[in-house]
Structure formats: C-alpha cells, structure tokens
Amino acid sequence: MGDNRKILVVGGGISGLTAAVEAAEAGAEVVVVERKPYLGGRVSQFNHYFPKLCPPACGLEINFRRIKNNPAISYHTLATVESISGGPGNYEVNVTIQPRFVNDNCTGCGECAKVCSTEIPNPHDYGMGNVKAAYLPHPMAFPFKYVIDPSIVGTDEGKACADACAYGAVDLAMQPATLTFSVGAIVWATGWAPYDATKVDYLGLGKYPDVVTSVMFERLAAADGPTGGKILRPSDGKEAKSVAFVQCAGSRDENHLPYCSGVCCLASLKQATYVREQYPDSKAYIYYIDVRAMGKYEDFYTKVDQDENVTLIKSKIARVSQAPSGGLLLEGEDIVNGGKVKQVVDLVVLAVGMVPGTAAVKPELPMEYDDFGFVVSSGASGIVPAGCVKAPMEVAASVQDATAAALKALQCAMGR
C-alpha cells in the first residue's frame, strides 16, 4: 500500500493533535503540520479549562508523550500547506517549512536569549508583553526548541546568538524548505481565530488599554503570562478587582458574527473564577443575552452563580467609555430589572467569538462552506474536516470531533 497508508493532519491544535494520536494509536502513520513553532494551538494559551478549572498543559503533556513514544507520528512546525493534488487514498501535498533559524541541536539552554537584547511583542501573549528575539515560544513548548525571530537574522545580534550557542544550533542561513508528502487522507484542523472586536467600536477595544479580549484575559491569568498570573490593568498595572465580562462581543450580531460561538458564556464564567480566586474583595459582572451553559456544564454555571460577588446581568452593553473618576464605564439596558446599566470597573473583558480558520484562507480542496466560513461538507472521502473549522466548539467537543475524524481518515487511508 506504500505511503498512502499515511494521514496528513493539518493543524497542531487540540483537534489536530487528537486526530493524530488517535489515528496513530489505531494503526495509522501520521504526519502533523503546524503553522506555529510549537504544537498545542490555542489551548496552550489558556490558563484553565472549564468546568474542571484545570490547566490545559496537563492534557497536552499526555498527548505530547503519546507523540514522543509513538514512532508512527511525525510532525513539522512552522509548516503550511502549499498545494494538494490527487484524490482519496492518494494525495500529494507540498508543505512549506519556514526557517526557525534553530536546528535540532537546540538543547533549550537559553544561552542565545541571554545575549539577545532585541525584544519583540510576544505572540503567545497577544503582544501584551515582550519576548527576546531569540525565544522559547512558551515554557511548556513542544518541541522544546528556541526560535530566532527573522528580524535579527542578518544582524550582529543574530550573529551573537549563533556565537553564544555551544551546540551549533543557531543556523542563520536556514532557508524555507518544501517537503512533499504522499498520503491517503487529510484531516483539516486549522482551528479558529478570535473575532477582531475592534470592529465593535463602541466596546472600546484598541481605544482603551483596559479593554481586553477573552483570549488576552487568559494570558493575564496564566502563570507564564505577561503578568506572571497577576490580573493587572494593562494601563497602569493596578490590580483589577472589578472586572466586567461583555458577552456576545460581536457575536449573535448581524453586523459582525451572526452565530453563537457556544463557548464564550462558559469561558466568562470560568474567567470570573480567576478574578474571584485571586482577589477576595473582587467583583465580577457578566453582561449576557442568554447564558448558554449546555448539558452538564449547567452545574458549573450554577456553581459560579452562587458566588454573590459574581453578578449576571441580562444586558447588551451599548457603550464602554472612560469614567471621569478613572476606570471604565459600561452602559446599557438592564433588561430584567429595568433601568440602565451604569457600572464602573477596572477592566473590561470582551467575550469574543470564534472565526474558523477557513474563513480567511480556503484551501484548494473540494470542501463546502457556509456564509461564515465553516466547513459544512467535504467533497471527498479523503478530506476530513475536524474541530472548529466545522463549528464553534469547546475542547471536549473538539476532542470528540477529532476522534471521529481520525476514523474517517483511517478508513480512507488504510483502504479499509
């Protein structure tokens, strides 16, 4: 059967990783390609999962170990799919690998970073903090290898990084490379991006530094984030003890994302626990249209709602502005109690929706999309979409969906 027993998984986030390990442990050979310099995708940027409030790094650690121990799985980071030809059971895929400027000799010792003084906005922290231009993407990064930012390649500083490495791991001459894979099936799991909430201009993102998105807030609460896990106002570093969560920031809105992203209510309930746990005298306000805590997650909603310092208010926030007394002022209608919402808080978190990876870039594959860019069907048995490219979904649903995708890919690739 040759190479067509192989499955290519595009995307190394939780869906792609799951599809890869599940297919490989069922007997397939799998290649994962990931655009970023590490595997794990967006979950590696989360502080906790709801409703267990446990760190994603724990489950990722297990999956990484499943990859390390399994010779049937290989992976490539900084890799994007260039072209795909062929058909079910017999695809040829060209993948471009961007230079990392660090080769496999890297031991993760960090000597290159010591001599590097240039800093770049840390992509892992959505630019909220800086990182050296010679950097480990994050402490738990897998693979555990540094990256040299292209901005210092060709400079004296780049050379200093190379000189500092005792293991010959810094390779400034590294060029983009193209790899070709012959595979039987392709799992498309390119994930999602947070909606650009600067487009919801009345909510103040981009205008006020203390308005952040839900994904940024995860980094503000994370021990390896820009504040070391302290929830601080970006504007002045003050402890953010009153935090407003604005649900449907662009979601369920004809002018932005008409659909519901399904996870944001639970994410904000979870984030309210970060604030409450960190500061006993804190308050969290959640402004919602409907609280959507589906299935067993209702228990989590019930639990968080029992905290009298977490207030849920049915309201569509109409305006966020600078309060004269300092802080940010939220205004809207209080739909259940009547009257107006006028609340001043330290920090505003916009619960932003999920935009499928396939909204911006549609691969040259026979997949069909809805108006929002979600994949609604695959035109070929060998092309299997998985995870948030199909619909917004939480981690457990992504794992479920990707496990199913693994079997569909296996059926095609193994010719059985």
Add this chain to the structure above:
Amino acid sequence: MDQKIGVYICSGCGIGDSIDVESLSSVAKDEFKIAKLETHAALCSDDGVGLIRKDLAAGDVNCVAIAACSGRVKTDVFNFDPMTVITERINIREHVAWCQPVGEEDTRMMAEDYIRMGITRIEKTHLPNPYSESIDKSILVVGGGSSGLQAALDAADAGYSVTLVEKEDQLGGYMAKWKSTVPTSPPYQQLDEITIQQTIDKVVNHEKITVLTGTTITKVAGAPGMFDVTFSKGDPKRVGSIVLAAGWKPYDPEKLQHLSYGTYPDVITNVQFEEMAKAGKITCPSDGSEPSVVAFIQCAGSRDADHLPYCSAICCRVSLKQAVYVKEQNEENKVFIFYKDIRTPEQSEEFYKKVQKDGTVFVKTDTSKVTIGEGSERKLCIEAMDQLLGEPVMVEADLVVLATGMQPATLDDPILNLEYRQGPAVPELKYGFPDSHYVCFPYETRRTGIYAAGCVRQPMGASRASQDGTGAALKAIQCVELTSQGKAVHPRSGDLSYPELFLQRCTQCKRCTEECPFGMYNEDVKGTPLPHPTRCRRCSICMGSCPERIISFANYSVDMIGSMIKSINVPDEYDEKPRIVALICENDAFPAVDMAGLHRLSYAPWVRFIPVRCLGSLNLIWIADSLSKGIDGILLLGCRYGDDYQCHFMQGSELANTRLSKVAETLDRLMLESDRVRLEQLAITDFGRIPKIIDEFTERLAELGPNPYKGF
C-alpha cells in the same frame, strides 16, 4: 537479562559548570557494578549519542543511564529499542544544575543521589514482556439508535466485525420516531429530513455487521480483547471491545405535576408531541381538535434542583423545530415559548432568528414557576412572570408542550451487566452519566475497552450523537489494536508492562480489587484477586494498595522505588543536612519541577524527587523505608482530587491521601511525628509554588529536628 549498565554523563547546558562531573563518575563507578562510563560535553549531539550507540552495537552495554537533561526532552535523540534496551534518564539539568547554586557541595550531593537513584532504578527494571493472549478484534455496539448505528457502520467500514444489539424490535431508536430534525446545513433555516432509514439499510446489509434486535445483554464477562457476551437470546459471542450507545429516556413527566402534567390531557411532552407530528397531525388529546395556540414550556424539569439540575442541550432547538410544525399545520396558528435562556449555540442561532421572524412569541420567565390551569372555552391558561416586561403575563393555549430533558439509559439499568467485582454497571460520575476525565478523554469510561457514545454519555442532538458514534468506534478499534500488541490504551498509551502478582503471599485483603479505578480485578470466592491484564491502564494504584507488596510491573515496582529511596546518601545528624524524599506525579508535578528549573527557581538542596506513575501508586512501605533510612521528611506532590479531580487515573491522588490518613499509625509505631509526611496538590502549571512548598516543609522539619532513625 544480564544487565550491562552504561552510564553516560553530560556536562553541557551548565551541568559541568555547576557540578563536578568527575565526582558523579566516581559514584557510578565505585558504588555500582557498571560496564561502561562516559562523559560528554553535549551528549545529545551526534557525537555524544554515537558513544551510546557504539556501546550498544558492540554489546558492551544493554542498559543506558543518561545523566543529562529531563527525560521529557530530547526523547527523539535518546531513543533506543525499548524491547532490548533499558533506558533511564537522570535529570541533573532542570532538577539540579538549573535550580541549585553553582559548585556547592549540596548541589553535588544532590546530583550524586540522582545518579544513585537512576542506576538503582535500572537495576530494578526488567525488559518488557508484553501480555499476549489471543485477542478478538470484533466490536460489540450496544444500542441501535443514531450513535450505535453510526458506530457499527464506521467500525465495519474500517474492516472490523461488528455485532449490534438493540433491545427494541426495530433499529433507529428515537430518531425513527421523529418527523424531522433541526437544521444542520446552510442557511440553517430548513428542517432536515430524517435519514436514519438509509443508515439502517446500510447496517442491515453490511457483510461485517450482525444485527440482534429484540435482544438484551445478560452478561459481559472477561476483558478487552476477550469479552464474553451472553444475550437474552441466541448464542454467546466473544468480542474485543464495546461501544455503549444505549441512548436516553425522557425525564418522567409524571414528576412534573407542578406543570399540570397528568391533570390536563392537553399538557403533553415534547416526545409525545413529536410522535404525534410524525403520525401526521397535531391534535389536542382531549377532543382531537387541531390546536390554534400552542405553548412550549422549556426546561420542564430541567435546570431545576428538584428535578434534573443539568441542561439537556437540545430541548430549545427541539421546541423551535416543533414551533415550525405548528405553523406548517396552519400558518395562522400561534406559538408561545416560555424559556429561561434560549440555547441555540453555533449556527443554530440562525434557526432561532428564523422562528422569531416567523412570529413565535418568546416569553422569558422562570419556567419552574409557570402555572398551568383551566382557561376559557376548554383552553389552558398559562400564567408566568415575564422577566423582560417585569410584569405577569397570561396566555391561553389549546395545547401545552413540556420540553422535558434527557436521562441516560444507564440511569437505573446497568445494561451491560458486567461480571466485574466492582459491579455490573459502568461507574457513573453524576446523574447516571459515566465517569471519565471528560475534557481530555470524552469517550473513556472506567471500564477499559468500553466507550460511551451519544446521549448515554451526555445530552446531545442527533447529528452530534451520530458523530459521537464514529469517535467511539475509533476508540473501540484502537483498544483491540493496542491490546493485541500487549499495549496499554491512554493515558499510558503503548506501555507494555502489566501487573504481575505473587499470589502465594496474598492475604485476600481485597484492597487491590476494591481500589482499582478500572475494575481490573475480579475475585474468587476466597477473595483472591483474579487479574484481567487487558483491563489495566497501568496506573499502579493496585501496587500502592497492596500491604503485602505482591504486585509489580516489569518497569515499576514497590521494590524499585523503595530501593531508590534506600540508595540515597543520608548524612548523619551532625552534618545538618536534612533529606526530603519527594514522590511526585510523573505527568504533572514532574514537568512542574522541570519548569521551576527552566525559570531558574531555587529551593532547598535537601529534596530528592522521585517520579511515580500516579500518586495512587504510593505504597506506604516507601514512607517506612524513607524514615528508617533516616530521611527527615516525605513530600507527596499529586493532582487535585475531589469533584473536579484532575488525576487522569481518576482516583489516584485521592487514594494516596486516604492512605496517608492511615500512615499516622506507622509513624506512631516508629515514634515519629506525622508532620514528617506532607501531601500537596500541585498542578502542572504551579511551578512557581514549588520553592515555597519545599522551603516551608524544610522549616517544619527543622522544628521537628532530625529524624531519630538517622544513622541506624
């Protein structure tokens, strides 16, 4: 295997600057019988690994101790055939050089102890001897609804023989009773046709699928790869793994008297309404007339502490669908939906908007407080507090539909009737749904080889339930494939070890048979454990539970950890160098200690970390071993336990804590303070807490003074 141990010490990444590598070499050479010792400035380089490969190829060495970086990194480089080579990674980088002062005596002593413990671990390790039995690779699917049919079809399409069991005489489950389903394709406005018959036809005609309808399971004996299944009729069968897709049942409406169910014939459930719609015409049961006003009451017995506290996820969408039926029957008809929150996630928001546009009236209220009574002209009168208007509303309707929730079919019927010592049912987490680490491993149950799919797992709609069947089929396939190679399924995927029992010394105390989270052991009449190795997930909790220490794995044993503890060099009390043994979860606490090193966090040099598979594998003898050796304190770092447990073996850290409560007795016998043993719950990201935990424990031990057994 006649062990020939090669010790390879790396001095790179600051190790050589921090620790005198020569002294480490001396420890290895002088204190152990080793075949080979090499040091290298970059052991992970081609040159460095080449040294090891050369020794392996020459047959000079068959066990490799690599004293270098954490075993979590460079795994692709230090990668030797696990069937013929025992490899041990000794972490003197993250756990020593990166977290301790350069060149200090205590730093060196710490590294020396890691060398001792690492070599000792090798000495106590055996090459894997995988459990091999004749494994049946066929799959049993229990339940012929959306999930079960899809699971059967997908497993069969992948080449596996499938037996599908359905208790009803027909396949199709609830789906076959529905008129249509909620929209699943753009523009998400049109109801989907029921296509279950096509799936049924494919299943029935599939050469790899045997369908048993009107059949229940009377017994499942055995283990993955060798389940022996007995049915209510027909011959027993042997199967390899099981998809449990037994579905759901509607919440009992008889319990909804507060919503007047049973009082008025025209108060019906969403299931009754659907069956009526499927039959052709929606009528009022009281007189057979066609209703012109229909009211839906959402969360009828759901999200209600007195009934089902959870949300059944699909009822909002079902009522929207049923509102469409009412309008289809007569577009003049009026529909009211009383709701707490409308839950139409994802693209189904579009469907919600359509139903709103088409004139259905939505009333936000606490639906558990709605009153339904007699209205005018044989109508029903619904009174509620409209939370949006802030005033009471009254609606008269001909027909009231209670949107009732789902309960798992396993709630009061074990269904599989497992012949397991721990009981006939798959253990539940809550509300009758199976226990699993449901974020990371949604399909797993606490019975290896049995995977839950569809609404028996959690409430879900039809399209997701069908998809869920596919995923569970993959897990079932994976189980038989890995089991056939003697390998564990997740989370220790690929582990070739399994528990081996020295039964001559068994005292029938039953702790192993009771404590295994996965029900690995049955018992004979005397209480002697009967292991079923293919049920095992290799957590070693049984090993920790056994007071006689008769349970071992080829690569993990009570003796191994005990010997590692005993290999630690414990200075006498006048040296004022206390010693702490820290037994830590290898998946979470171990990487956290690595992260502490990466961040160059420093802590007392007295601690010696020993990774364990799960804190649940803690055998109390290790505490006795430590204390009698003169170790001053024992620190246990495990995952959070309780309702939101993080342990990927579900109960490991909790069991360790339970066992510790019993350790006081041991300590009393030794005339020692129970404060010498401390358990902390530590998440993988809690690396920042590690110095504080160790330093505080060190302070407490200083207060207690040296272990009086020191030097004995």
